[in-house]
Amino acid sequence: MGTERRARAAAGAFFFVQGLCFAGLLAQVPTLQRGLGISDAELTLVLLVVPVVAGAGSVLAGHLAPRTGSAWLLRVAGPLVAVAVLTTAFAPSALVLYPVVAVVGLLLGVVDATMNMQGVAVQRRYGRSLLNSFHGCWSVGGILGALAAVLAHGLGWSLAGGLALVAVVGVAVDLAAAPFLDARADGPTSSPAGPVPVVAAVPVPWRPVLLVGTAVAIVYLADSAVSSWSTKYVADVLAAADAVAPLGLAAYLGCQLVGRLAADTVVDRVGPRRTVVVGGTVGAAGLLLVAVAPTPSVAVLGFGATGLGLSVVVPLAFSVAGALDRTGVAVARVNVFNYVGFVLGAAVVGGVAELADLRWAFAVPAVLALGVVALAPAFRPATSDAHRGEVAGTPPR
Incomplete structure (x- = not known):
């Protein structure tokens, strides 16, 4: 398998895991709500924390990627999303759940941005449209994440057990794919004079x-x-x-x-x-x-x-x-x-x-x-x- 194909498979794997973790958590929200005894109104506020903080995570990724590279950020944040999703099962109260889901949202935002940066880089190398297929990987992961919750309920597993299933698979897939991400996609590269950007910084319209x-x-x-x-x-x-x-x-x-x-x-x-x-x-x-x-x-x-x-x-x-x-x-x-x-x-x-x-x-x-x-x-x-x-x-x- 050539370098481009490995990079394509690696990017697709991270899209898959993101869908798996996100849907796996959403499918367990009713169980989480019952376990903490929180109202529908309070649950709505908890869930709104995720997209709001995820926006900040995306902005953070946009700030860091030209300096560190999207591949490095994705290698770090990808597995952490799975771990953060699992930690929601151990929140003892709604008060503790707020900062936990804020961390989940921040990491989701970083990964959403950087995995798309990787997808764009792979598409650029292939010279044809590929991003839809990457988002298709996300959809496959989302469907399996929801089915994982169904399986966990059918087996009588606890909330922690159900989310652990998703987290373990997610971390394993991300770690296996991480070495093959396109490290040349963006961020700094080396030269005799030291690190320089791949492309000269220009204002984004x-x-x-x-x-x-x-x-x-x-x-x-x-x-x-x-x-x-x-x-x-x-x-x-x-x-x-x-x-x-x-x-x-x-x-x-x-x-x-x-x-x-x-x-x-x-x-x-x-x-x-x-x-x-x-x-x-x-x-x-x-x-x-x-x-x-x-x-x-x-x-x-x-x-x-x-x-x-x-x-x-x-x-x-x-x-x-x-x-x-x-x-x-x-x-x-x-x-x-x-x-x-x-x-x-x-x-x-x-x-x-x-x-x-x-x-x-x-x-x-x-x-x-x-x-x-x-x-x-x-x-x-x-x-x-x-x-x-x-x-x-x-x-x-």
């Missing part, structure tokens, strides 16, 4: 970051809506049986995975702008179908279309960021919009559901998803430059 970042925020707002409310919507509004209600989320995650695994080929054939136009349109149509669904089966179909369509946007946003500079700063900045969307999703969708009903709560992200289509032109210039020039070693324009 904010306009393209804000445009693709806004699209990322919209996608994660919709993702937050589906992840948090889909099961309740199918069960309460559409009067589905308990066995049917989770199928909406399952369809969303399954189609999201399919979309990510197939999207790189589509991007190489039709380009990123058209891919985003089609993806945003399908995603918006899916959410609208959910909002007007007369039966559970129609809603499940809508959730699936949402996952399939919107799955392509975030990886392509990181491709744009990676073409703006080679230090990782732009990638870290775009990554912050991930957490902005998550927080806004919890606030907007939850607020609309409280003031009106869940149908309107899904209609709002359906309208906002059309904004992704409007922002599609922002995905073309930088990504196209990356494909034309970066493989040959020329800096992106």
Whole structure:
């Protein structure tokens, strides 16, 4: 296996572990809540700590990566995420849980940013679209993380036992993959005169970051809506049986995975702008179908279309960021919009559901998803430059 292939496999492994740990923890949240005896309101505050602090972690990664390299940061922070997830099981009270989940959030932010920096570097070396497949690895990890919680409950394991399963697998995979990360992706390198940056520091333009970042925020707002409310919507509004209600989320995650695994080929054939136009349109149509669904089966179909369509946007946003500079700063900045969307999703969708009903709560992200289509032109210039020039070693324009 060549150096590029090893770097690709290593980056994919870290994406996989990140999804495994994140979903593994979220799937155990009800158990954690019961064990500490905290209210729904307090649990909401605890969960909001994660994306807020993760934003700070992403900013920190953007500051450190040009100096230390994203590979070094990822080698350190990746296994620590798994360990931090496990420590939540040992928090004796909600008061102690707050700083614990803050550490989890900080590390998640660092890893989210640096693994995407690595993904961009590998994509640059291959000269074709790969980031969707890396995010597909995250989706596979997320599905297995949720299944790990199901397995732990089925075996009668404690919260610590269930999270230990995820943590042990996560640490083992990260440590095995760490030596093969692309150490040349960014950060300092050596010369006779001492350490110098790989690429001379240049200002990162904010306009393209804000445009693709806004699209990322919209996608994660919709993702937050589906992840948090889909099961309740199918069960309460559409009067589905308990066995049917989770199928909406399952369809969303399954189609999201399919979309990510197939999207790189589509991007190489039709380009990123058209891919985003089609993806945003399908995603918006899916959410609208959910909002007007007369039966559970129609809603499940809508959730699936949402996952399939919107799955392509975030990886392509990181491709744009990676073409703006080679230090990782732009990638870290775009990554912050991930957490902005998550927080806004919890606030907007939850607020609309409280003031009106869940149908309107899904209609709002359906309208906002059309904004992704409007922002599609922002995905073309930088990504196209990356494909034309970066493989040959020329800096992106």
